[in-house]
Amino acid sequence: MIDPISGSDSTSLQKIFVGYIAEFREDIRVKQKTILIAVLVTLALGLALTPAAAQEQTELRIGFSFADVDSLDPGVTTLSGVGIMVGHVFDTLIYQQPLGTYHPGLATEWTVNEDATEYTFTLRDDVTFHDGTPFNAEAVKFTFDRIVDPELNSQMAFSFLGGTTYQETVVVDEFTATVRFNSPNAAFLDSASQPQLGIVSPTAVEALGQDFGIADIVGTGPFIFESYTPDSQVVLVRNPDYNWGSEAVFGRSGPADLERITFLLIEEPATRLAALESGEADFIDDVPGLDVARLQDDPDFEIQIFQQAGHGNSLMFNAEREPTSEVAVRRAVNFAIDKEAMIDIVFNGFGTPGCSALTDVMFGYDPATCDFYSYDPEEAGRILDEAGWVLNEETGIRERDGEPLVIQHYAPNRPLNAAMAEFVQEDLANIGVEFELNLIDFAAYLDIVRAGEHNTQNWWDTQTDPDGVMRTLFHSSNADGGTNRNRYRDDEMDALIDQALGIGDPEERAAVYAEIQQKIGDEAIMVFFNNPVVLYASVPELQGLTVLSGGFQPNFYVASFSG
Amino acid sequence: MTRFLTRRLLQAIPTVVLVTMLVFLMLHLTPGDPAQVLLGDQRSTPEMLERVRADMGLDRPLVEQYLTYMGSVLGGDLGRSLITNIPVGESILLRLPHTIELTIAAMLLAMVLGIGLGVLAALRHNTVVDTAAMTLALIGISMPVYWSSLLLIMLFSVGLGWFPPIGQGSLDRLVLPAFALALVSAGALARLVRSSMLEVLNQDYIVTARSKGLAQRRVIAWHAVRNALIPVITILGLTFGNLLGGAVLTETIFARLGIGAMYVEAVLQKDFTLVQGTTLFIALAYVVINITIDLIYLVIDPRIRYD
Numbered sequence: 023m024i025d026p027i028s029g030s031d032s033t034s035l036q037k038i039f040v041g042y043i044a045e046f047r048e049d050i051r052v053k054q055k056t057i058l059i060a061v062l063v064t065l066a067l068g069l070a071l072t073p074a075a076a077q078e079q080t081e082l083r084i085g086f087s088f089a090d091v092d093s094l095d096p097g098v099t100t101l102s103g104v105g106i107m108v109g110h111v112f113d114t115l116i117y118q119q120p121l122g123t124y125h126p127g128l129a130t131e132w133t134v135n136e137d138a139t140e141y142t143f144t145l146r147d148d149v150t151f152h153d154g155t156p157f158n159a160e161a162v163k164f165t166f167d168r169i170v171d172p173e174l175n176s177q178m179a180f181s182f183l184g185g186t187t188y189q190e191t192v193v194v195d196e197f198t199a200t201v202r203f204n205s206p207n208a209a210f211l212d213s214a215s216q217p218q219l220g221i222v223s224p225t226a227v228e229a230l231g232q233d234f235g236i237a238d239i240v241g242t243g244p245f246i247f248e249s250y251t252p253d254s255q256v257v258l259v260r261n262p263d264y265n266w267g268s269e270a271v272f273g274r275s276g277p278a279d280l281e282r283i284t285f286l287l288i289e290e291p292a293t294r295l296a297a298l299e300s301g302e303a304d305f306i307d308d309v310p311g312l313d314v315a316r317l318q319d320d321p322d323f324e325i326q327i328f329q330q331a332g333h334g335n336s337l338m339f340n341a342e343r344e345p346t347s348e349v350a351v352r353r354a355v356n357f358a359i360d361k362e363a364m365i366d367i368v369f370n371g372f373g374t375p376g377c378s379a380l381t382d383v384m385f386g387y388d389p390a391t392c393d394f395y396s397y398d399p400e401e402a403g404r405i406l407d408e409a410g411w412v413l414n415e416e417t418g419i420r421e422r423d424g425e426p427l428v429i430q431h432y433a434p435n436r437p438l439n440a441a442m443a444e445f446v447q448e449d450l451a452n453i454g455v456e457f458e459l460n461l462i463d464f465a466a467y468l469d470i471v472r473a474g475e476h477n478t479q480n481w482w483d484t485q486t487d488p489d490g491v492m493r494t495l496f497h498s499s500n501a502d503g504g505t506n507r508n509r510y511r512d513d514e515m516d517a518l519i520d521q522a523l524g525i526g527d528p529e530e531r532a533a534v535y536a537e538i539q540q541k542i543g544d545e546a547i548m549v550f551f552n553n554p555v556v557l558y559a560s561v562p563e564l565q566g567l568t569v570l571s572g573g574f575q576p577n578f579y580v581a582s583f584s585g
Numbered sequence: 586m587t588r589f590l591t592r593r594l595l596q597a598i599p600t601v602v603l604v605t606m607l608v609f610l611m612l613h614l615t616p617g618d619p620a621q622v623l624l625g626d627q628r629s630t631p632e633m634l635e636r637v638r639a640d641m642g643l644d645r646p647l648v649e650q651y652l653t654y655m656g657s658v659l660g661g662d663l664g665r666s667l668i669t670n671i672p673v674g675e676s677i678l679l680r681l682p683h684t685i686e687l688t689i690a691a692m693l694l695a696m697v698l699g700i701g702l703g704v705l706a707a708l709r710h711n712t713v714v715d716t717a718a719m720t721l722a723l724i725g726i727s728m729p730v731y732w733s734s735l736l737l738i739m740l741f742s743v744g745l746g747w748f749p750p751i752g753q754g755s756l757d758r759l760v761l762p763a764f765a766l767a768l769v770s771a772g773a774l775a776r777l778v779r780s781s782m783l784e785v786l787n788q789d790y791i792v793t794a795r796s797k798g799l800a801q802r803r804v805i806a807w808h809a810v811r812n813a814l815i816p817v818i819t820i821l822g823l824t825f826g827n828l829l830g831g832a833v834l835t836e837t838i839f840a841r842l843g844i845g846a847m848y849v850e851a852v853l854q855k856d857f858t859l860v861q862g863t864t865l866f867i868a869l870a871y872v873v874i875n876i877t878i879d880l881i882y883l884v885i886d887p888r889i890r891y892d
Binding site for chain 2: 089090091092093100172175177232235236251252253254286287288289290292293296297299300301302463464465466468469470472502503504
């Protein structure tokens with residue numbers, strides 16, 4: 023064929039291209055046939071690729087919201103979501119269920135000395151790691167000593183282990199280990215039950231070097247690590263030799279029923295939900311609150327609701343920056359926020375109004391904190407009037423000495439942060455306070471709040487011991503760019519927090535935490551929005567879910583599919 | 586031809602180097618610090634932060650950091666991610682096939698839909714068919730990718746159960762994301778092809794071809810469409826860029842492994858090495874695609890000569 027423009031022969035590529043176009047222009051019957059065939063082929067492919075319903079399902083697929091993985095090494099990760107996954111691969115010395123009650127794990131017995139500086143664990147003698155390494159006191163020492171080694175750069179496990187107060191682990195005999203601290207650490211039983219302090223195989227760590235946590239992880243748990251595809255999935259398979267489960271927590275000790283657990287890393291909530299509804303996942307975490315009612319009415323799905331331990335959603339005031347350095351302003355804000363309405367609007371009706379830095383299921387929670395602040399905008403106005411902040415009728419904003427009352431709020435730009443901030447903005451506008459929103463990216467946000475250039479920011483936490491929550495938020499040692507972005511410094515508060523950590527007797531310890539909570543309320547250091555819930559959804563056939571860590575850590579060791 | 590290729594490849598070197606420098610500067614000049622992101626909301630002391638920064642090499646002067654980085658890149662080592670410690674080359678290679686698969690599928694779909702609708706609309710100019718085709722194109726262009734993605738999932742995964750909503754590795758998992766991604770480009774292509782076709786159909790050589798008695802189908806296929814496609818080829822390079830941008834959203838929503846989703850996450854986490862490595866890679870990909878498009882001109886329009 024000669025091209026009329028160039029006069030040259032057409033090439034083969036042209037033939038394909040033009041031939042395709044010509045085909046498109048074929049008469050209508052051929053086109054219909056083609057479309058019909060295309061549809062049939064697509065359908066057939068879809069059917070062929072859909073897994074046939076198994077007789078008895080032994081693979082659990084979890085749509086998992088914590089899609090970020092920094093490392094699967096329990097000693098290295100800074101993400102609590104990783105703890106949920108690796109909690110199946112590593113066993114802990116002891117287990118905690120419910121909060122404050124401890125049960126044997128890798129340790130059969132334990133003793134604590136009077137000032138909580140020495141913990142002696144009697145270990146099981148019948149445990150082996152997935153790589154065949156025998157479990158013993160040396161492995162416990164190896165695990166803990168490694169965490170405090172600066173080379174590892176451990177953050178989360180390091181703070182669970184008491185940070186710099188960790189002194190040493192002594193191998194008393196092959197199956198007895200003593201953990202020593204420089205100063206009292208009454209929170210260590212709680213810590214020892216966290217997956218971040220799960221015991222790792224010394225041989226595997228030494229063999230893998232910096233690939234431990236990426237290429238492989240080796241523990242003693244009911245599941246063995248099979249593969250990790252970043253941003254995609256983590257696959258675990260059953261440990262057939264497992265025979266040392268914590269009976270008191272799980273009701274059994276032998277191998278799991280499930281042969282395989284796949285954590286599908288799906289960050290997008292709508293997609294996670296679609297994965298469940300289309301049968302791609304059997305279980306999802308962090309169910310979007312708006313969809314819960316719909317799923318509850320659907321017999322194909324089951325919703326499970328747990329009260330969350332730790333610390334709910336809250337507002338931190340920077341005590342070192344005007345105007346939030348003023349107790350009157352902080353108190354007024356506390357009175358101005360309608361928490362009931364916030365729960366309805368922002369949290370889709372789930373949870374209860376917050377009163378304290380500890381959620382209401384925590385050990386040490388003081389219900390008397392609920393008497394501090396009720397929703398009372400008039401009282402808020404009165405407090406501000408008294409402090410000299412007078413309403414400028416023109417702008418609607420209060421002023422003092424010509425300075426308007428403006429609070430600079432910083433938060434990472436995420437939907438929940440935006441929803442909370444907008445709600446607070448409206449309530450504060452009612453009392454003549456301007457709440458300026460700065461919703462920015464996470465890295466930039468950290469720059470600003472660590473430097474203390476904010477007035478307010480949000481907080482949320484899932485720790486299970488009150489010491490962690492209080493120290494994180496109110497101890498002056500964390501006030502310089504650390505997590506105490508209240509930048510609250512008070513010698514008396516530091517002394518109380520340190521004192522509580524050194525009391526072995528739970529009742530006495532709780533009394534000190536009550537004192538701390540009263541002090542927080544008196545000085546209106548923060549606003550506590552809610553006692554949140556944790557929402558899970560699954561297919562109804564999934565049985566035997568265990569939820570550890572105050573609702574936050576779903577565990578599937580004894581899970582199975584029925585019917 | 587060889588000279589042309591050599592020249593184009595040499596020209597690409599300063600482009601790629603400039604891109605890496607710009608990205609390096611932008612990353613370091615915008616607020617945020619990977620060490621802080623890594624520590625996040627963990628309990629941490631300023632000393633800890635300093636230690637992490639030193640580990641990442643962030644305590645050294647910018648120029649030194651850049652030169653060290655480029656040095657190791659020339660040695661074939663893209664380094665390890667600051668946040669996950671996974672080798673950057675490995676991270677890219679793991680995701681690359683899935684992004685290529687998605688982009689090519691979307692590109693093909695966009696071409697089929699776009700050229701098909703465009704040609705159809707031009708041939709049935711000012712009829713109901715034309716209006717319907719252009720309305721479809723407008724819908725395609727106007728629907729944000731994340732919205733159409735969710736609608737497709739609702740309809741075909743949750744509703745009809747035809748295709749799985751997430752993941753990669755099989756054809757049925759490619760259909761929805763490729764379709765969602767193709768819609769915008771298909772709409773744009775359809776409009777371009779239509780106007781280009783209309784212009785070509787009024788050219789003298791079409792009249793000549795018709796008057797010399799060529800069959801209508803032959804006139805359209807051999808003379809009109811082929812010439813109408815020349816401007817279309819030009820925007821295919823741009824379309825590739827659009828698709829890569831759209832892949833960021835589709836990869837996130839369909840929970841697909843992919844370069845796009847990884848790239849955005851890396852930027853947000855200030856993961857310098859991962860961003861740099863990926864940028865380098867994408868810059869190279871653009872160079873290759875642009876050269877390829879130059880070569881396609883040769884085929885499609887023999888008037889063009891590069892020597």
